[in-house]
Amino acid sequence: MADLFEALAAPARRAILDVLRERDGQTLFEICSRLTMTRNMTLTRQAISQHLEVLESAGLLSTKREGRYKYHYLDTTPLETIVERWLSPERKKKEK
Amino acid sequence: MADLFEALAAPARRAILDVLRERDGQTLFEICSRLTMTRNMTLTRQAISQHLEVLESAGLLSTKREGRYKYHYLDTTPLETIVERWLSPERKKKEK
DNA sequence: TTGACAGGCAAGCGACCACTTGCCTATCAT
DNA sequence: ATGATAGGCAAGTGGTCGCTTGCCTGTCAA
Numbered sequence: 001m002a003d004l005f006e007a008l009a010a011p012a013r014r015a016i017l018d019v020l021r022e023r024d025g026q027t028l029f030e031i032c033s034r035l036t037m038t039r040n041m042t043l044t045r046q047a048i049s050q051h052l053e054v055l056e057s058a059g060l061l062s063t064k065r066e067g068r069y070k071y072h073y074l075d076t077t078p079l080e081t082i083v084e085r086w087l088s089p090e091r092k093k094k095e096k
Numbered sequence: 097m098a099d100l101f102e103a104l105a106a107p108a109r110r111a112i113l114d115v116l117r118e119r120d121g122q123t124l125f126e127i128c129s130r131l132t133m134t135r136n137m138t139l140t141r142q143a144i145s146q147h148l149e150v151l152e153s154a155g156l157l158s159t160k161r162e163g164r165y166k167y168h169y170l171d172t173t174p175l176e177t178i179v180e181r182w183l184s185p186e187r188k189k190k191e192k
Numbered sequence: 193t194t195g196a197c198a199g200g201c202a203a204g205c206g207a208c209c210a211c212t213t214g215c216c217t218a219t220c221a222t
Numbered sequence: 223a224t225g226a227t228a229g230g231c232a233a234g235t236g237g238t239c240g241c242t243t244g245c246c247t248g249t250c251a252a
Binding site: 009010012043044046047050051067068069 | 213220
């Protein structure tokens with residue numbers, strides 16, 4: 001749960017989520033070039049790789065390796081916990 | 097928009113939001129003691145004060161001064177932008 | 193009025209984080 | 223086989239952030 005917010009804290013990671021929302025199942029290089037092209041964010045390939053690691057451990061994306069390609073798929077279900085935590089009328093939830 | 101996620105990144109600030117959800121309109125000292133009592137988080141008064149500053153500039157809470165007391169009120173409406181950004185079926189939103 | 197109480201201002205410090213650099217492994221085409 | 227491509231590992235660095243410490247301002251009760 002804490003990983004989720006930590007993952008969303010970095011602007012670059014939110015941009016990656018946006019890029020994946022535009023087109024799901026991209027490789028690292030595709031994400032990299034798409035960030036520089038459409039978002040004007042010039043980051044190193046390794047930087048993005050580290051961001052993808054954080055996003056994956058937060059459950060925000062899943063990966064699938066195929067040959068030398070590794071595809072990244074967006075998963076927004078963890079974001080629904082935010083809604084359940086503060087936006088729903090329920091109360092008294094604890095964080096671990 | 098970026099302030100929102102930055103504000104939610106710190107565990108202490110999320111705990112403050114939870115404390116305010118339990119009882120809205122608390123003062124700094126009330127929040128401070130409530131964190132130590134119910135959440136086992138022993139933070140300095142100044143630390144919490146700085147957190148409240150961040151939360152307020154993110155629009156997550158509003159304050160009202162009365163005499164020497166300053167009451168803090170929770171506001172979860174900024175959180176709805178998260179839903180609109182990634183959970184709704186809409187697409188092509190930009191971040192500033 | 194003076195002491196206690198609620199809060200604010202500002203400097204400083206340690207730790208973490210985003211990012212880079214350099215090198216290495218694995219897969220595919222020619 | 224060998225070069226190119228896609229990706230991974232690990233160390234290092236600068237900057238920011240969370241938190242503390244110390245002191246000051248404003249408000250109320252005695």
